[in-house]
Amino acid sequence: MALQPPPRFCPRCGHAMPALVPGEVLRCAERACGYAWYRDPKVAVGVVVEDADGRVLLVRRNHEPRMGQWAFPSGFVDAGELLEAAAAREVREEAGVAVRIDALLGAYSEADEPVIFIAYAGSITGGTPAPGDEAIEVGVFAPDALPPLAFVHDDRVMAAWRAHRAGRDASANGTKEQQP
Numbered sequence: 001m002a003l004q005p006p007p008r009f010c011p012r013c014g015h016a017m018p019a020l021v022p023g024e025v026l027r028c029a030e031r032a033c034g035y036a037w038y039r040d041p042k043v044a045v046g047v048v049v050e051d052a053d054g055r056v057l058l059v060r061r062n063h064e065p066r067m068g069q070w071a072f073p074s075g076f077v078d079a080g081e082l083l084e085a086a087a088a089r090e091v092r093e094e095a096g097v098a099v100r101i102d103a104l105l106g107a108y109s110e111a112d113e114p115v116i117f118i119a120y121a122g123s124i125t126g127g128t129p130a131p132g133d134e135a136i137e138v139g140v141f142a143p144d145a146l147p148p149l150a151f152v153h154d155d156r157v158m159a160a161w162r163a164h165r166a167g168r169d170a171s172a173n174g175t176k177e178q179q180p
């Protein structure tokens with residue numbers, strides 16, 4: 001997604017907007033108006049979805065960007081929507097399954113990129129994987145045999161997920177060892 005260009009006309013009073021000066025706030029030239037324009041980021045959420053066998057669910061995208069490539073179920077957060085609810089909604093819409101959101105994996109951003117990506121770990125709690133309107137197909141993969149992933153942050157997301165899973169397994173084992 002490209003950065004959003006500044007408006008040519010003030011959305012509040014209709015006056016022509018001055019040119020954007022990098023590093024400065026773009027203000028309406030009509031002083032009495034007072035409108036200031038900010039380049040707002042967009043927030044997207046995605047989920048590393050684990051099935052009951054410890055495999056990772058991915059969807060193959062049927063739309064740009066990265067059409068045809070494998071990705072975590074993901075999408076934009078609606079204004080007023082809880083992040084975790086948006087994450088679970090995207091998984092349901094794109095892959096046809098219900099998930100429990102287990103943990104926050106991280107938040108990822110990049111220079112000159114308007115999208116902030118927030119990644120969660122989740123577990124399937126119901127449903128059968130099936131592609132929704134935004135996916136060509138849904139697949140489940142062994143975590144060490146994933147196909148190439150679509151987005152620049154995905155390797156870091158998977159590293160965070162592996163660390164999350166290792167911590168969870170270690171604490172599960174620790175609990176077991178403490179039992180008589």
Ligand SMILES: [Zn+2]
Pocket residue numbers: 010011012013014015028029030033034035
């Ligand atoms: Zn104005």
